[in-house]
Amino acid sequence: MEKPLDRASFQAEPGLPANPSPASRHRVRDAVFACILCVMLCGPAALTVTSRVSDVQLPSWLTAVDGAYLAGVSNKVKMGGTVSLEGFQSGELQAKLEDGVGKRIPAKGAALMATAAWQRGAIEASNALFSWPCYPTFYDSDIVAVPAAERLAEMPAPMTEKSLLWLGNTSEALSAFAKRHADQRTFMYLAPDSQNVEGAVASGLMSNPFTYGQAADAMLARADGYAWIDGQVSYDDFLAGWYKTDHHWNVLGSYQAYERIATALGKEDDLLRPTGSVRVDGPPFFGSFARRGLDEAYSDDIPELVFDDLPTYTVLIKGKEVDPSELVETDFSNITWVDNKYSNRYGEFFHVDYGLIEIHNDVCESDEELVIVADSFSNCMERFLAAHYRTTYVLDARHTKQTLDDFLAQHENVADIVFLMREPNVVDKDVIDFLAPSDPAQA
Structure with a gap:
């Protein structure tokens, strides 16, 4: 009589694989996952080493460069003295390492764009049932596509008591400043944007959007001593005067603001008049909305006005004389554009933000000086404004530690001060600090 087979001790015939046990299958699966994880974790290091030790030029979409441009941050990693036992114990070292790995993920930009495009396709399909005039560029995006206008826009912020309070506080600080400097004239120009402009498409889909008129009223309610210059524009003017994919106005919108500001300054008889306009030949401009909204459906070019009587300026940035092209490009055939399609073309063609820019106009008949306190608008x-003054100083409160009181004490020929910025920067704490009196007793 044959002995029954013992399955526990059964051995497969030579050449035939034995059925793997569940534990064995799990070990294989874990090993595969571990290899994939190692490849993903080593990817950032591999790309960094490749770029530093070889002459191989990797396409930007494969590296972390596109992801950095889309996020609006540098892809450089600064450990800042956290490589220490104290840094490890506090968690700062781990946070810096996590941030560094996140910035170095290969093809991060391409992955972000692909994911957003898939989500946008689903949103567009669902919108076919409702026909909303605008819709988010991806799930939870605060950037909306406006197909009828072929542009992107920012969702309006809701009107809150806190928003009104912050604007009122800035207006009060500006009023106190104007009273301390009664010998100079102080003006405020609040620039509209896609969030608050009259007729903004997205505001019609909200119950309580924060409008330009509400922001102006909040400031005017506590204005005392400075002159208000209204910046509201019609929606048609907005469509023509602001970029389709960026929060900035273009030169057409800024020229309209210049006319209002110069007229308020009493320069209406000497206004610069353009003799024509051109479109700057360059790469497509995917502005801040395109980058934040991860949407390449629309892009911009850069318009520029032509003047026959614009003075030749001497320009100083941070106290050092620079070529006037640092202020704005003049030779359109010789512009060096950054080789990445997500680069900030607005900053490349005009200039990026600085704490102090000096513009000297030697042909001006007046000795008066102007201070412009502004953001990137x-x-x-x-x-344009510099054409009416011997010297124009452009100050950005976000990039200087000096107060405006201290600056004026060093520049006695300043006749006029113009504040020019949009609402998010008007309420910035740096602006309040910039307006603080040098003498605490005057606070």
Whole structure:
């Protein structure tokens, strides 16, 4: 009688694989996953080593460069003295390492764009049932596509008591500043944007959007001593005067603001008049909305106005004389564009933000000086106002530690001060600090 087979001790015939046990299958699966994880974790290091030790030029979409441009941050990793026992114990070292790995993920930009495109396709399909005039560029995006206008826009912020309070506080600080400097004239120009402009498409889909009129009223309610210059524009003017994919106005919108500001300054008889306009030949401009919204459906070019009587300026940045092209490009055939399609073309063509820019106009008959306190909205416009003053100083409160009181104490020929910025920067704490009195007793 044959002995029954014992399955526990059964051995497969030579050449035939034995059935793997569940534990064995799990070990194989874990090993595969571990290899994939190692490849993903080593990817950033491998790309870094490849770029530093070889002459191989990797396409930007394969590296972390596109992801950095889309996020609007540098892809450089600064450990900042955290490589220590104290840094490890506090968790700062781990946080820096995590940030560094996140910035070095290969093809991060391409993955972000692909994921957003898939989500946008689903949103567009669902919108076919509702026909909303605008829709998010991906799930939870604060950037919306406006197909009828072939542009992107920022979702309006809701009106809150806190928003009104912050604007009122800035207006009060500006009023106190104007009273301390009664010998100079102080003006405020609040620039509209896609969030608050009258007729903004997205605002019609909200119950309580924060409008330009509400922001202006909040400031005017506590204005005392400075002059208000209204910046509201019609929606048609907005469509023509602001980029389709960026939060900045273009030169057409800035020139309209220049006319209003110069007229308020009493320069209406000497306004610069353009003799024509051109479109700058360059790569497509995917602005901040395109980058934040991860949407390449629309892009911009850069318009520029032509003047026959624009003075030749001497320009100083941070106290050092620079070529006037640093203020705005003049030789369109010789522009060096950054070799990445997500680069900030607005900053490349005009200029990036600095704490102090000096513009000297030697042919001006007046000795008066102007101070423009601004954010990046002034970058394409300050050259216009500079035509009316011997010297124009452009100050950005976000990039200087000096107060405006201290600056004026060093520049006695300043006749006029113009504040020019959009609402998010008006309420910035740096602006409040910039307006603080040098003498605490005057606070």
